[in-house]
Amino acid sequence: MGDEEYNEKKPLLQNDHSKSSGNLSGPGIPANSTIVAGVVGPEDLPPPYQQALQGNGATVTCRVCQSPIDVSGKRDQHVVKCNQCNEATPIRNPPAGKKYVRCPCNCLLICKSSSQRIACPRPNCKKIINLTPSPVTPPIPSSPGLCKVTCVHCRDTFLFNTLKNALARCPHCRKVSSVGPQFAKSRGKLFLFLSFILLCLAVGVTVGTYQYAATHGGTYFIYAGAFIAGLALLLRSIYYYSMKVSIIEGPV
Structure with a gap:
């Protein structure tokens, strides 16, 4: 043998x-x-x-x-x-x-x-x-951007299209990660910039209209909404910056 x-x-x-x-x-x-x-x-x-x-x-x-x-x-x-x-x-x-x-x-x-x-x-x-011979697996049709990814959470491999410009959810452990560091960083920068702009506008409006707000109490709700939205965008930016990154093994 x-x-x-x-x-x-x-x-x-x-x-x-x-x-x-x-x-x-x-x-x-x-x-x-x-x-x-x-x-x-x-x-x-x-x-x-x-x-x-x-x-x-x-x-x-x-x-x-x-x-x-x-x-x-x-x-x-x-x-x-x-x-x-x-x-x-x-x-x-x-x-x-x-x-x-x-x-x-x-x-x-x-x-x-x-x-x-x-x-x-x-x-x-x-x-x-x-x-007996194993059944022939039909070839996976080539697709632009399709690559093999190793999940950072469970270390299993799955296919993901990087052109989707979205987060990847592993089909094995169902956890979300960024495929490659570039996507998470770019989203983190975007939300950080938006939060900075919105907080600056909230501060400017508050300083410029505080005398008007003293006689119109409803204006305080506008201030609160602007600051809350700015803080929400800031938290979203922190979420992307701290997100774990799955490894791209290569194209299919």
């Missing part, structure tokens, strides 16, 4: 030679046999993380025994281990250039997207798995 078979046969979770794999060497599935299997299908792919929230806790369903698995505090992991059957279940898409494969003994493996043949590492299985 080639080097590729042995270099890519590591299970995603170590020490997972579970009890459930011991029944796989009986009649019909002999040990050291060669089988044909596809990559993990849509029913085994992890759902978007925000859709895994149930109630007040974050859980996913085990793809082997259907038991709920608590994934609180495990956002950075790609897979989690079920406490009932000790098998692995993915909660994220595989890393770039990789794919998940589940052996008939329920061992979850990861290998290169181009791999056609891998071996299960479990001592009581050792099956050779011939993989």
Whole structure:
């Protein structure tokens, strides 16, 4: 068996030679046999993380025994281990250039997207798995300004069009950030300039009409509105200047 078979046969979770794999060497599935299997299908792919929230806790369903698995505090992991059957279940898409494969003994493996043949590492299985070719992903149509961005909050990657001239909301963690520092700085400068102009006008109007306001009490509401608007613009400027910036990895 080639080097590729042995270099890519590591299970995603170590020490997972579970009890459930011991029944796989009986009649019909002999040990050291060669089988044909596809990559993990849509029913085994992890759902978007925000859709895994149930109630007040974050859980996913085990793809082997259907038991709920608590994934609180495990956002950075790609897979989690079920406490009932000790098998692995993915909660994220595989890393770039990789794919998940589940052996008939329920061992979850990861290998290169181009791999056609891998071996299960479990001592009581050792099956050779011939993989069906992965479905060809249609190329993403080129779009001016479309780039790959790494979220500053959760470190996941997503696509964003920089020509939108807007803030980016990560589809994984739903948090907002600026794509590149230039957008946040330019918006911060704009709101700072507007707040400075409005506060100066508010001060000028107040000084120039304070005698008139002494006999017309409604004028004070105009003063208050001008100062409040100026302070609101100033706070907006501070918001943009303090905003976290996501990293542009490059064009698609």
